[in-house]
Amino acid sequence: MSKKILILGVNGFIGSALTETILQRTDWQVFGMDMGDDKLKESLGHPRFHFVEGDITINKEWIAYHVKKCDVVLPLVAIATPSLYVTDPLRVFELDFEANLHIVRQCVTYKKRVIFPSTSEVYGMCQDDEFNEETSTLVLGPIHKQRWIYSCSKQLLDRVIFAYGVHEGLDYTLFRPFNWLGPKLDNIFSTKEGSSRVVTQFIADILHRQEIKLVDGGEQRRSFTDIDDGIDALMRIIENPEGKATGQIFNLGNPANDVSIKELAELLVRLVGTYPGYQKVADKVKINAVDSKHHYGVHYQDISRRVPSILRAQTALNWQPKIDLKTALKKTLDYHLANAGEKLDEE
Numbered sequence: 001m002s003k004k005i006l007i008l009g010v011n012g013f014i015g016s017a018l019t020e021t022i023l024q025r026t027d028w029q030v031f032g033m034d035m036g037d038d039k040l041k042e043s044l045g046h047p048r049f050h051f052v053e054g055d056i057t058i059n060k061e062w063i064a065y066h067v068k069k070c071d072v073v074l075p076l077v078a079i080a081t082p083s084l085y086v087t088d089p090l091r092v093f094e095l096d097f098e099a100n101l102h103i104v105r106q107c108v109t110y111k112k113r114v115i116f117p118s119t120s121e122v123y124g125m126c127q128d129d130e131f132n133e134e135t136s137t138l139v140l141g142p143i144h145k146q147r148w149i150y151s152c153s154k155q156l157l158d159r160v161i162f163a164y165g166v167h168e169g170l171d172y173t174l175f176r177p178f179n180w181l182g183p184k185l186d187n188i189f190s191t192k193e194g195s196s197r198v199v200t201q202f203i204a205d206i207l208h209r210q211e212i213k214l215v216d217g218g219e220q221r222r223s224f225t226d227i228d229d230g231i232d233a234l235m236r237i238i239e240n241p242e243g244k245a246t247g248q249i250f251n252l253g254n255p256a257n258d259v260s261i262k263e264l265a266e267l268l269v270r271l272v273g274t275y276p277g278y279q280k281v282a283d284k285v286k287i288n289a290v291d292s293k294h295h296y297g298v299h300y301q302d303i304s305r306r307v308p309s310i311l312r313a314q315t316a317l318n319w320q321p322k323i324d325l326k327t328a329l330k331k332t333l334d335y336h337l338a339n340a341g342e343k344l345d346e347e
Contacts, residue, residue: 003028005238006066008056008103009076010034013185013227014117014177014234018074019043021231031066033059034077039184057099067106072113072238075103078154080119081197082147086299089149097153101160108164113171113246115237118158120178120253120306121151130309133176133249146299158249165247173237173245178253178308181328182227183335198261199224199332202268207340211286212269215295218262221305225254226323226331236317244316251308254321257328258307262287271329275337 005022009015010032016039019030029048032040035055043049054062056077067073078096079085085092100116107114123131124139138155140148164170179198186200188207205212233252237245259267265287273282292300313319 004070005030006070006073007032011036011039015076017227017231068110073107074115075100085147085150086296089146092150093153108168108170115173118174118176119154120176122155130307132309141301145301147301174249176251179222179224180227180230188336206272206285211288212265213290215292217289221260223253223307224257224325226328229321229323233319250313253308255307257325
């Protein structure tokens with residue numbers, strides 16, 4: 001049965017990749033809103049893709065109309081950059097919680113299915129070897145560590161959505177991405193340090209001949225997940241065979257790709273050096289440790305390790321991540337280096 005999918009934040013990393021996959025593999029229609037369209041070149045003009053440029057905090061009538069007409073709603077708009085959790089926490093709360101709460105409530109009103117992006121950050125400083133959706137505790141730092149406002153905002157929406165499911169019959173699925181990466185993740189040519197997430201920040205540092213800064217030595221560990229594996233899981237959630245995704249929370253990550261940030265930096269430098277014309281660039285890269293208080297400010301606090309249990313996704317969705325870290329990074333570099341030479345020459 002053909003579906004109508006509403007994606008808010010359709011020009012983002014996940015939204016653009018999901019849209020492209022839907023249009024390639026299904027007969028579904030996609031209705032999307034975002035404030036730009038630079039990541040949608042492969043989808044714009046497609047007869048089943050209906051795009052409008054807009055802001056979810058302003059264009060509320062358009063959103064209400066399309067929530068009502070669509071079958072599935074994915075509110076993907078969020079600020080997900082750690083530096084901004086510290087420097088602009090109120091903006092994070094207003095967009096990530098308040099704006100999305102309005103959309104969730106419309107899904108309740110019109111009885112529409114919502115697939116909401118939670119985050120691996122909700123687990124905070126949990127000490128479990130693997131984070132489990134059902135049993136792991138969600139451990140956040142003190143109030144003055146403003147870094148946690150993103151995690152707290154997402155966690156509260158998780159709890160609100162769960163309550164709407166129990167008490168109002170909302171059809172929902174929550175998914176928690178664990179450091180998804182791939183083509184179109186951020187903009188490596190942004191001039192503002194901290195505007196990217198760690199993989200693209202490091203790529204930008206290498207290409208701009210800047211030092212790679214390892215916060216507190218880069219001993220923190222993360223589990224990185226290729227975007228294609230993540231989108232595969234999302235497609236299974238949207239399809240929802242036998243309703244197995246309804247009312248569930250899924251960790252979507254790759255436990256096999258667990259590395260330290262220092263190891264990630266070193267691997268990226270080595271990979272960049274394998275590209276024609278980039279060996280000298282890689283040879284000149286300096287990797288230095290920096291103190292988190294000086295880099296992010298006193299309101300920052302970090303997470304030492306973040307590894308997902310994916311048993312629930314394996315069981316309910318028959319999903320298994322397949323792409324190793326080196327391959328995922330190579331795909332990301334292929335995309336960013338395709339036109340990097342011309343742009344770097346302009347600097």
